[in-house]
Amino acid sequence: MRAFTAFICLLLSTSLHAENSKVFGDYEVYYNVLNSTFITPEVAKAYQIVRGKNRALVNIAVRKQLDKGMSRAKKSLISGESSDLIHTKTLDFKEIIEQDAIYYLAELSFNDKELRTFTIKIQPDPNIAPIP
Numbered sequence: 377m378r379a380f381t382a383f384i385c386l387l388l389s390t391s392l393h394a395e396n397s398k399v400f401g402d403y404e405v406y407y408n409v410l411n412s413t414f415i416t417p418e419v420a421k422a423y424q425i426v427r428g429k430n431r432a433l434v435n436i437a438v439r440k441q442l443d444k445g446m447s448r449a450k451k452s453l454i455s456g457e458s459s460d461l462i463h464t465k466t467l468d469f470k471e472i473i474e475q476d477a478i479y480y481l482a483e484l485s486f487n488d489k490e491l492r493t494f495t496i497k498i499q500p501d502p503n504i505a506p507i508p
Contacts, residue, residue: 403500404447406437412483423472423481430485434458434467437479438500449478456496458484467496 397406412420412431420427436454439447456467467482486492 399441400498402441403450404439404441405498406435406439407496408435409433409494410435423470425481425483428485430487432484432486434469434482434484434494434496435479436469436496436498437477438498440500449476450500451478452480452501453499454480454496456482456494458492458494460490460492467494 396408397404399405409432411429412425412427412433413429415425415427415433417427419425425433434456436452438450438452440450441447451471454469456469458465458467465484467484469480469482472479472481
């Protein structure tokens with residue numbers, strides 16, 4: 377299995393919230409970027425997330441398509457970068473497992489109405505060599 381890359385370009389603002397998904401063969405990748413203030417202080421504390429109007433979360437989830445329209449959360453290797461016209465920041469994803477869900481969160485700070493491009497590399501099978 378080879379890794380696939382998703383490019384996401386979003387205009388960040390204090391009311392930030394965008395959500396999408398993309399299919400790569402048998403895998404569906406769900407991605408969104410949201411302002412960290414959308415999560416409760418209790419959840420932020422539990423996962424050591426810094427909340428703030430200029431702080432965003434990149435959320436990635438990978439699901440393997442099964443028979444009969446069913447899917448299953450899939451552990452993955454996730455890496456990525458976020459860049460504007462001048463700077464590039466490496467995204468540090470942490471894995472969150474809750475019941476039948478697996479998702480990956482990365483925090484970043486931003487300036488209001490800043491255009492950022494996200495390059496995310498996803499490798500659904502963690503038993504394969506890491507993404508270069």
